[in-house]
Amino acid sequence: MPSLRLANLIDGRLQAPRRDRWLDVFEPATGEVFALCPDSDSDDVAAAVAAAQRAAPAWAAASTEQRARLLHRLADLIEARLDEVAALESRDSGKLLSLARSLDIPRAVSNLRYFAAAVVPWSSESHAMELGAINYTLRQPLGVVGCISPWNLPLYLFTWKISPALAAGNTVVAKPSEITPCTAALLGELSIEAGFPAGVLNIVQGSGPSVGQAIVEHPGIKAVSFTGSTKTGAQIAKAAAPHFKKLSLELGGKNPAIVFADADLSEANLDTIVRSGFANQGEICLCGSRLLVQRAIYDSFRERYLARVRALRVGDPLDASSDLGALVSQPHFEKVMACIAQARDEGGSIVCGGEAITLPGAHAGGWYVAPTVIEDLASDAITNQQEIFGPVVSLIPFDDEAEALAIANGTGYGLAASLWTTDLARAHRFGAQLDFGIVWINCWLLRDLRTPFGGTKQSGLGREGGVEALRFFTEPKNICIRY
């Protein structure tokens, strides 16, 4: 029997799911079950919404300083237990412990602190009219909002959603992924210790079709912020439409990293380009899975790049010398392997990796895939069009800017692009033409939490981050006074 049994947080109390049903939670590094997650249903969601509705008036009326103080206190508690939270995140998701410790958990803390700080000086607009009237726009909390997050950056994305929602004065019903529920459950416990009033933050654990859908469909939930697959995003949009709910959808990507012949390919930059494909086993929606390289440097770049990728070590996520850990689940492992098989079937050459890796001993049952590089596929091949979300990068040569732009923009997605060039004019010209919500020039995943974050086309709807997130989680009300 797994030793860890998670709980829902509803109305300030840790609770078992009403039906007393449970889901297995696997440790991707070993393939073993190590925890049980509540398999909650619409009754648990209804109880959470009712608690959130009761808590909403007082939370909305609290000063921004009071709300900010509690968010900071929660951040303090997570920070004080950094090692423990990072170890839990790594165990739950298969990600490197070093990454959880240096990126995921510090960023979760930053999310809480950033929105705690941002909401205090946040002010509304006013518009004076010459005829003798003034408008001012109130930004009022929506009431109860839903936050649904995925498994790839569990606490990082869970806090990215709940922090602005709470800071702006809403009460929350949140659902982490049932595949990686552990750190959100721990955050729930810490929120009690931090002193959040009962019902302000509710966490209902369980599957997408039961808990996620019940959140989206509940008439008491005024807005839903979702990160995950484009397919689920479309289902949510459909279910939310009859209720006219506000939606923020941060979905998939098929991101290009575009390397021009004039790029500064220093060792550090080359490392970043490799990282942009393989960080977190490629399980980040921002990973550059299409590597476009100008033909003039293709051969020399390819040689240096492949040498680096071949040197990446797949291993135990707890081992500091591992560069890649385990994929998050058996179904996801099977999906990634099927994508590699499909790349072969459509004529791609696997120039590096391409196989599953079996580690010795206790890790033999884990889900490991070798970093894989594919060549010789047209840009409209399925491999170069569909999101794989694993350690798989496709190399694509191009001749000039026009061709690079057509390839880069030529998918259904538009999340993030990275561009490598020393030509400043090209950087501006090309950056402006890329049909993506985020463009990094000579860097990747350099994040400033004040900036708008999100994608175009099938990568989503709306923007998260900074003031955009505070706007999303509030209702503007214009008041016009004649004097």
Ligand SMILES: NC(=O)C1=CN([C@@H]2O[C@H](COP(=O)(O)OP(=O)(O)OC[C@H]3O[C@@H](n4cnc5c(N)ncnc54)[C@H](O)[C@@H]3O)[C@@H](O)[C@H]2O)C=CC1
């Ligand atoms: N950040 C991203 O862009 C992510 C992309 N993906 C992509 O999606 C593929 C499938 O992964 P999944 O875990 O199935 O992603 P998913 O999009 O189904 O799951 C994300 C979250 O949505 C919830 N959910 C699922 N169905 C729902 C519904 N009908 N209503 C409301 N919530 C629902 C899940 O329980 C989870 O909390 C991956 O292989 C990957 O390609 C997955 C996770 C994150």
Ligand SMILES: O=C(O)/C=C/C=C(\O)C(=O)O
């Ligand atoms: O906000 C960020 O820095 C990163 C967000 C990443 C995702 O949303 C994702 O991988 O799904």
